[in-house]
Every structure is written in structure tokens, then in C-alpha cells.
Amino acid sequence: MLPPVPVLSDYGISEEYGFLPAELPLERLPDPYYNKWEAIVANLQGLILSKRLRGVIDRLPILSTAGLEHDSEWRRAYSLLCFMAHGYIWAGDVPSERLPAAVSIPLIHISAYLEVLPVATYAAVCLWNFKPLFADEHVDNLENLATLTTFTGSIDESWFYLVSVAIEARGGPILPLMLTAIEAARANDHRTVTACLRAFAERLDDLGTLLQRMHESCDPQVFYNRIRPFLAGSKNMAEAGLPNGVIYEDGTGKEKYRQYSGGSNAQSSIIQFFDIILGIEHRPTGEKKDPASESEKEGTALPPKHNFLLEMRKYMPGPHRRFLEDVTKVANLRDYVEAHSNNRELTVAYDACLAMLRAFRDKHINIVSRYIIIKSRESRSLSRSKSPVAERRKMDIATASRQDKNDPSKKNLKGTGGTALIPFLKQARDETGEPAIDSWARRVMNRDFSTKGQGDFFLGKEEATDGECGLAGTWSIDENVGGICHY
Numbered sequence: 001m002l003p004p005v006p007v008l009s010d011y012g013i014s015e016e017y018g019f020l021p022a023e024l025p026l027e028r029l030p031d032p033y034y035n036k037w038e039a040i041v042a043n044l045q046g047l048i049l050s051k052r053l054r055g056v057i058d059r060l061p062i063l064s065t066a067g068l069e070h071d072s073e074w075r076r077a078y079s080l081l082c083f084m085a086h087g088y089i090w091a092g093d094v095p096s097e098r099l100p101a102a103v104s105i106p107l108i109h110i111s112a113y114l115e116v117l118p119v120a121t122y123a124a125v126c127l128w129n130f131k132p133l134f135a136d137e138h139v140d141n142l143e144n145l146a147t148l149t150t151f152t153g154s155i156d157e158s159w160f161y162l163v164s165v166a167i168e169a170r171g172g173p174i175l176p177l178m179l180t181a182i183e184a185a186r187a188n189d190h191r192t193v194t195a196c197l198r199a200f201a202e203r204l205d206d207l208g209t210l211l212q213r214m215h216e217s218c219d220p221q222v223f224y225n226r227i228r229p230f231l232a233g234s235k236n237m238a239e240a241g242l243p244n245g246v247i248y249e250d251g252t253g254k255e256k257y258r259q260y261s262g263g264s265n266a267q268s269s270i271i272q273f274f275d276i277i278l279g280i281e282h283r284p285t286g287e288k289k290d291p292a293s294e295s296e297k298e299g300t301a302l303p304p305k306h307n308f309l310l311e312m313r314k315y316m317p318g319p320h321r322r323f324l325e326d327v328t329k330v331a332n333l334r335d336y337v338e339a340h341s342n343n344r345e346l347t348v349a350y351d352a353c354l355a356m357l358r359a360f361r362d363k364h365i366n367i368v369s370r371y372i373i374i375k376s377r378e379s380r381s382l383s384r385s386k387s388p389v390a391e392r393r394k395m396d397i398a399t400a401s402r403q404d405k406n407d408p409s410k411k412n413l414k415g416t417g418g419t420a421l422i423p424f425l426k427q428a429r430d431e432t433g434e435p436a437i438d439s440w441a442r443r444v445m446n447r448d449f450s451t452k453g454q455g456d457f458f459l460g461k462e463e464a465t466d467g468e469c470g471l472a473g474t475w476s477i478d479e480n481v482g483g484i485c486h487y
């Protein structure tokens, strides 16, 4: 007996909005008992700017969670407390190693209820932190979105979160679409599978276009120096001033240091869903395709490596994490397409999805290059010329990275999630092309993009120059980030 195909509503997932809550995030908690939390967050930028946030939170009483009713209230409370927590920890000349009980006690309780970790996750700042400007218009349109809370009050920060919200909303309908494709493959209905894959490829192309819009209104300077420091977690943050992590006070005096990764879009369930549905496997960073043969060669068993993308599932809301696990059990499309490799329409549609997802990751690497790598180089040379200790510390918070004497600008830069970002992101991109069925597609997607240049490429047959799946285009090589495909 095959396991049942998951039903979205069983996991609180919407057919229309995907992992965004079907009920819009609350703009404030209805019970006036929580006015103190609402007032702090409503004045967050002012309190941070005037350096008065810590004092205010130090005087805040411990509020009970008993007044929270609907899930949307729990989500609002979680988001409020995460903004307060990260504001408290990071707004100051040195980060705070302790989080007062007035934040940590309710935050830990609410996180347990929502089955998410007590740190500013992607859910806290993106999924549960937006509103439509016009209630009668869709939220998959960036022109109809606003954020509820930001650390800085800047349009750059709002835009940074909202691009992700729009991607989640526009990607939402892909979930029921691809669950239908799984059912169709079970019924050997290749026409429906092909149609679903084509529609998926087109949507992925849309999502890439949305991702590119990051450049419109989020300035790399503002992102790197003003916004990003607040998104950092408490893991691997020694350079930034948190060698042990953070103590979440509970009044017992017996608390231990805790360490959590910072917010990262790797905590978005939708992109992980795309990988699962297409049968893309992500290995731990640095691991080659066939590690068994490598260890046999050396005659040693390799120790198990850390798989960051799996680790990031712990930072997703519990039902979303369980949905991904259950979809993994039924994902059959890669096997189905491989078993029907003589069906050109089917293989081309499947390869187009891989190509589009790979192109999405290319655009993302380009963003990371502009928003983090280039910025970190600039701030390093600036800080070398200024050099006082306070400047240096600020720089370390901004880069949230380790330094390497030989190449301080590249390999050792860390993402807020804690990855060695460039090797990790490039590997994730390359793994996206691996399942390609068609030999053309395989050659194009897995080619060595290590030299600069440009040219044309085709996915599928040579005559498939264009068309429904957008299978032809040009490629060019950027000096920082490897291959970029333009469709």
C-alpha cells in the first residue's frame, strides 16, 4: 500500500497562499493586557535609535500567555517577542549575553506551542509579519504588501522581507498543483504530469523574476550594515561578541547558554518543497556525489557530515516541517520521468523545472554576492583604515563571519544561518541540475561555469529554442558567482 498523498489542510497549509497563514497576520493582539508588548514594538526603531530599548525591556513585567486564543494571536505574539529579543541582544555597542525573563519566558512557551524555535526565524519576520495594502487584492503582488514590524523602519528592510512574502504567495498554488502531479503519476496519466510540470516551470520562472526585484528597493549598504546585524542568531557568533550564545533567563539562576542559528530563507518550506517534489538531493556541504567510493579509495569511513538544509527544518513551524517529511515519502516524479525517458514532452517539462530552479539559485547567488560578499570586502577595507576597536566589533556583527588570513573576503564568510555561504550555495545550485534526464539539459546544467564568457544554450532538443517552457537562452559568467542563465 502506498502512503497517502498529504492533504494540505491537515498541516494548516493553504491551497491559495501556501505556507503563509490563510488567515492574515494580526496587526495587533486584541487583548489590551498585551498593550505593553505592542507599545514596545510600535516604537522599536525609536527605542533602538535612542538606545533605550534594553532599559524598557529590563523593566517589562512577565506577561502570561493565558490571554492568547486563536493561532493568529500566538503567531503575532511570537513575532513581537522575536523582534524584541533580537532588538535587545543586538542593539547596543556590545551584544547582550542575556535575554530578560519578560521576553524569554513567554517566548519559550509560545515557541513550544507553535513548534518553532525561540529565535527570529523566517516565520517570525516574513511569514507572519505582513499585511495587504488593499484587502481585496492578492498578496502575491509586491505592490500590495506592507510589513507589520521592522527593526529599522526602513523601506529597504520592509522590501527585504516582502520579496519573500510575495514569493511564498505566488508559489503557494504550486503545492496543490504538484500534489495532483503525484496522484497523476500514480495513475500513469502522463499528460496530466506533463501539464503540471509545465505550469510549475512557468511559475518558477515568475518566482525568479520576483527574486530579482530585491535590487529595486533594498540597498545593499542598508541591508549589510543596518538590517542584517539584527537577523543574526547566537550560534557561531564568537567574533560578534557572543562566544557562548545567549542565556534565556527564567528566574531560576540555573539557565544554560543557548545557541540558535539566525533567520535565513533556508527556513522557507516552499523552496525545500520544490527540491523534494523534483527529487533533488542536497548533500552536506563539501560532499561529492558518490562519497562511498571516495571513502573506499582512502580505506576509511567518513564521519557523517552536517546537512544544513535538513537542520533548517527545525526552524520551520512544526506542521510545515511534518508536511515536508510526509511529501518526501510520496515524491515519485523523478522516478516516473526516468522510467518514461522516451517521452520527450515529459522529460523536457521536467528538465525545464530543474533549469528554472537552478536559474533561481543563480539569481540568488548573484544577490548574495552583491549584498554580502562585496559589502564585506568594502567594510573590511574601510575598517582597516579606521580600525578602532568599536568599529571592528561593528564590522564583525555585520559580517557575522570568521576571518581567514589568506582570503578574508570569500570562503569563510558566514550566512546568518551559519553556512560557509559561497561553497554551500554553489553546491546547492549544482545539485539542482543533477537529476536532468535529457543529455542536452545535463550538459548545460552541469557544465563547468568556472571561466568567464557568454553564449547560448538550449535545454531539450536543438530545435527547442524557445516556447512554453522557456528552454533556450544565453548564459554569461560573472566573475564572483559562476554561471548566470538569462531566459
Ligand code: HEM
Binding pocket: 160, 163, 164, 167, 211, 214, 218, 223, 263, 264, 265, 266, 268, 271, 361, 364, 367, 368, 371, 372, 414, 415, 416, 417, 418, 419, 420, 421, 424, 425, 428, 429
Ligand atoms: C538580500 C537578500 C538575500 C540575501 C543576502 C540572502 C542570503 C542568503 C545566504 C547567505 C544564504 C545561506 C544560508 C545561510 O547561512 O543563511 C541563503 C540561503 C538561502 N536563501 Fe537567501 N538571501 C536573500 C534573499 C533570499 C530570498 C528573497 C529568497 C527567496 C526564496 C532566498 C532563498 C534562499 C534559500 C532557498 C536558501 C537556502 C539555500 C538553497 O536552497 O539554495 N534568499 N540566503
Ligand SMILES: N[C@@H](CC(=O)c1ccccc1NC=O)C(=O)O
Binding pocket: 121, 122, 125, 126, 160, 161, 164, 228, 231, 262, 263, 264, 265, 266, 414, 415, 416, 417
Ligand atoms: N541568510 C541571509 C538572511 C536571510 O536570507 C533572511 C534572514 C531572515 C529572514 C529572511 C531572510 N531572507 C530573505 O528574505 C543572510 O545571511 O544575510
